[in-house]
Amino acid sequence: MLKLPDYEFWFVAGSQFLYGEEQLKNVARDAEDIVKKLNESGSLPYKVVCKGVMTTADGITQFMKDVNYHEEVAGVITWMHTFSPAKNWIRGTVLLQKPLLHLATQYRQDIPYDTIDFDYMNLNQSAHGDREYAYLNSRLNLKNKIVYGFWGDEEVQAEIASWQDVAVAYNESFKLKVCRFGDTMRDVAVTEGDKVQAQIQLGWTVDYWPVGDLVEVIDAVSEDDIDREYQELRNKYDLAPQHNDAAKFTESVRYQLREYLGIKKFLDDRGYTAFCTNFQDLKGLKQLPGLAAQLLMAEGYGFGAEGDWKHAALTRLLKILAHNDRTVFMEDYTLDLRKGHEAILGAHMLEVDPTIASDKPRVEVHPLDIGGKDDPARLVFTGADGKAVDVTVADFREGFRLIYYPVDCRKAEAETPHLPVAKQLWTPTVGLRKGSEEWMKAGGGHHTVLSFTITPEQLHDLGTMLGMELVEIL
Numbered sequence: 001m002l003k004l005p006d007y008e009f010w011f012v013a014g015s016q017f018l019y020g021e022e023q024l025k026n027v028a029r030d031a032e033d034i035v036k037k038l039n040e041s042g043s044l045p046y047k048v049v050c051k052g053v054m055t056t057a058d059g060i061t062q063f064m065k066d067v068n069y070h071e072e073v074a075g076v077i078t079w080m081h082t083f084s085p086a087k088n089w090i091r092g093t094v095l096l097q098k099p100l101l102h103l104a105t106q107y108r109q110d111i112p113y114d115t116i117d118f119d120y121m122n123l124n125q126s127a128h129g130d131r132e133y134a135y136l137n138s139r140l141n142l143k144n145k146i147v148y149g150f151w152g153d154e155e156v157q158a159e160i161a162s163w164q165d166v167a168v169a170y171n172e173s174f175k176l177k178v179c180r181f182g183d184t185m186r187d188v189a190v191t192e193g194d195k196v197q198a199q200i201q202l203g204w205t206v207d208y209w210p211v212g213d214l215v216e217v218i219d220a221v222s223e224d225d226i227d228r229e230y231q232e233l234r235n236k237y238d239l240a241p242q243h244n245d246a247a248k249f250t251e252s253v254r255y256q257l258r259e260y261l262g263i264k265k266f267l268d269d270r271g272y273t274a275f276c277t278n279f280q281d282l283k284g285l286k287q288l289p290g291l292a293a294q295l296l297m298a299e300g301y302g303f304g305a306e307g308d309w310k311h312a313a314l315t316r317l318l319k320i321l322a323h324n325d326r327t328v329f330m331e332d333y334t335l336d337l338r339k340g341h342e343a344i345l346g347a348h349m350l351e352v353d354p355t356i357a358s359d360k361p362r363v364e365v366h367p368l369d370i371g372g373k374d375d376p377a378r379l380v381f382t383g384a385d386g387k388a389v390d391v392t393v394a395d396f397r398e399g400f401r402l403i404y405y406p407v408d409c410r411k412a413e414a415e416t417p418h419l420p421v422a423k424q425l426w427t428p429t430v431g432l433r434k435g436s437e438e439w440m441k442a443g444g445g446h447h448t449v450l451s452f453t454i455t456p457e458q459l460h461d462l463g464t465m466l467g468m469e470l471v472e473i474l
């Protein structure tokens, strides 16, 4: 499964000395209480650590430097309990290299009409303290997240949780390494891209490796290891030999398991968490990796077909964000243009991630007209019903563009007995026609990541953190 470092978030309250020591102690106590209860709520995916009250420019600057250099810290959450003069935050905020969430909240949910006095007002100044602080961030063009509301509300906590996942994905983006077996598919434009820009802007390392080097590792996989995986496969999925004789079926499946174990070892030994293949570059391999790629995606590896390294990386990145829950590499495959049925049928030749299956996937072996190799084993299944997002990344001279729309997913209307691939049907929420027109005008390609877990807001936040141009078709 997808393993992530044990990230945490540092929380600070802003204040100043104007109100005296006693008030600052109260600020610290309230901040600690909020953090304690946020952690106890069970609604946050990552721990929050209270780092106290910040009152001076020097203290804030040092704090932000510490955040940058602590690998385990994924981001900062700030709260202005009182009025914290924003000039104190300029230097530190400019130096901060990690995501920032401004929690605009108040310790008390209500106004204590009966008891409110100037002591209370000296302490509870979020109403104007948050605006002073936000002015500075806006002026710095920080585009940081603001979550507004009572910190104890479920909705507010859900927003913090959602942002934490994005912030972790942002941190992990700079560690993401994609292994390209072969180049991109000949003559194709949309799978090309500027790998140097990808590393500068998104942190992605994108390396080429000759498929021959992979073949050596695949050929060295032991029969014992394949035996074990075969047993595992049988436990998890239905084996469906159908028209194949038993020996041919078993051999085909075993070869895919050999590819699975070989690719996995190759990637793990070199620190890669995403990869792409190209059916035009399979010299030395007996089959295009189908089942192999599907099993790796199910475990959380990113994958792009036809050498599409951008979507290999994006798949991995969004799997991190989604804790590998129903977030998959996808392709616009064929269309239903009839009125009342308007939909895109998503699939791929072989490589559809089984984490979106609504039925038990079947292992099947069929010929593949493309690539000129042996009949590959693959998982065949039906997709799911529900709300999702579909997202793509396109490369332009000006930088990377993140294009997405929310979609309504459903199962394919019928079986496709002559097209043995996994399938998922969806319609953009704005309608097939409008959605597709906007998508194409923006230069969005046919390879995407489809997620039942990620929200449009999270894509907005992630794209913003990564400095991408956003095309939101909402």
Ligand code: MN
Residues within 6 Å of the ligand: 305, 306, 331, 348, 447
């Ligand atoms: Mn494709």
